[in-house]
Amino acid sequence: EDLEALIAEFQSLDAKKTQVIESSCPPPSPRLNCSLCAHPERDELILFGGEYFNGQKTFLYNDLYIYHIRKNSWAKLDIPNPPPRRCAHQAAVVPTAGGQLWIFGGEFASPNGEQAPGGPSGRSGHRMVACKRQLIIFGGFHESARDFIYYNDVYAFNLDSFTWSKLAPAGMGPAPRSGCQMTPTPEGNIIIYGGYSKQRIKKDVDKGTLHTDMFLLKAEGAGKEEDRWSWSRLSPSGVKPTPRSGFSVAAAPNNRCLLFGGVHDEEEEESIEGDFFNDIYFYDIGKNRWFPAQLKGPRSEKRKRRRGRQAEAEEEELQLPPPQGPLEIVREVVAEDGTIMTIKQMIPGAAEDKDRSGSEEEEDEEEGGALGQPVEPCPRSSAMVAVKHGVLYVYGGMFEVGDRQVTLSDLHSIDLHRMDEWKVLLEMDPKTQEWLEESESDEEEEDDDVEGAEGGEEEEESSEEESEDEEGEQQHPAVQPGEAQPQYVARTEQYWLRLARSHMGPEAKDKKVLKVAHAMAKTFYEDPIQTS
Secondary structure (H helix, E strand, O other), X not given: OHHHHHHHHHHHHHHHHOOOEEEEEOOOOOOXXXXXXXXXXXXXXXXXXXXXXXXXXXXXXXXXXXXXXXXXXXXXXXXXXOOOOOEOOEEEEEOHHHOEEEEEOOEOOOOOXXXXXXXXXXXXXXXXXXXXXXXXXXXXXXXXXXXXXXXEEEEEEEOOOOEEEEEOOEOOOOOOOEOOEEEEOOOOOEEEEEEEEEEEEEOOEEEEEEEEEEEEEEEXXXXXXXXXXXXXXXXOEEOOOOOOEOOEEEEEOXXXXXXXXXXXXXXXXXXXXXXXXXXXXXXXXXXXXXXXXXXOOOOOHHHHHOOOOHHHHHHHHHOOOOXXXXXXXXXXXXXXXXXXXXXXXXXXXXXXXXXXXXXXXXXXHHHHXXXXXXXXXXXXXXXXXXXXXXXXXXXXXXXXXXXXXXXXXXXXXXXXXXXXXXXXXXXXOHHHOOOOOOOOOOHHHHHXXXXXHOOOOOOOHHHHHHHHHHHHOOOOOOOOOOOOHHHHHHHHHHHHHHHHHHHHOOOOOHHHHXXXXXXXXXXXXXXXXXXX
């Protein structure tokens, strides 16, 4: 009897060890170099790991979040024996057994995870894709206190036998690099584009290189026990992306892959200045051609119904009345210290003609309602992207203002078939953007920042969203004719202070609120809205 009770107790403990708990939660705290994958079977995105730097300390994560696309909500998964905390790893999903997430490498990863023999050396900045029944890994780098090394080797992990093999493709392949684009093709081949590497030119001085070349890793002898691979260089036509690093890539519909954002750094011996991007480029795999994405803007129902009458449609387009519904203008404002704020302006539509028939009014309302102008993601590098059902999701990323690094946690989406407008699914919370200078050592301030970095329970999203909605309905003070910028800022300062304070909350420092208020006023002055 005692033995049976002991066995039952052990079985109960084992059941608890294998129990998976999903609980609703606020959005993840700001973080970089995490992984974002689309679930192969469900309408979900999977986010794992990452890091957050507040100017003094780096925090690492190994939590697993699920974003429910249809509900626009987040949940946290507590799974026994998770991988150690890490960042700059790679993740890939496969549809096996209802969906599996595979993770390899990264920085600050503990060596006590399961390691199959014959695999790649420890690294970060590598790329990994699922290709048929294999995970293919290319490149990356490893940096120690004294030196660094970049890789251009290729490894395959067999998902059936759980074994590694080092590939030896024929031909001349890419130079060693990290952070490149790696995309599988429907034929089972792999495309490598771009990347970054650096070399030491003298003691304590390194020079970076942005790669813009493209290669095809082709599988030959498919179906045999051992596939043979070969490298070939591609020379795509079209409008290529400008040189950059830190871009994000994803497989897109219609046999294409896409590139989003990134940064181009101008390096000098003692300093680096970067230009950040928020553009999208498509690469057509079948045509071997690059082209930039063009945002078409929302299309009216009225014009859709008249698509068949080309001449009439063109004539109507020239005589379109002004928008009848309210027009919402949305802007993202970046203060000098990197704080991001969103300001909205509601412009009432022109008065409707009372003599029109009901059908004409309905058409005009449909047309006016489609003319809202959404906000685009601000320029950034190292964003996390995923595509599900032809929709691109862009989460987080970073940009720099002077010596300050701003870590984002917003979420945007755009339909890649329509390419009409960006949708803001999650706005940036200004209270999570605290930055600690090296001279600041106030323990209370540091504690507050740690809580924000770890996604503490201080986020009051509902009240903040309500205040934003209320502010979106009011008119910002107009610029008077002949008024100079300093005069406008001085005259309207109290208004913008109240608006900034309502966004940032009572905990924000007065000095920081003042900076944000002035940035909002200057942005509004430089781009006034014409209502005539």
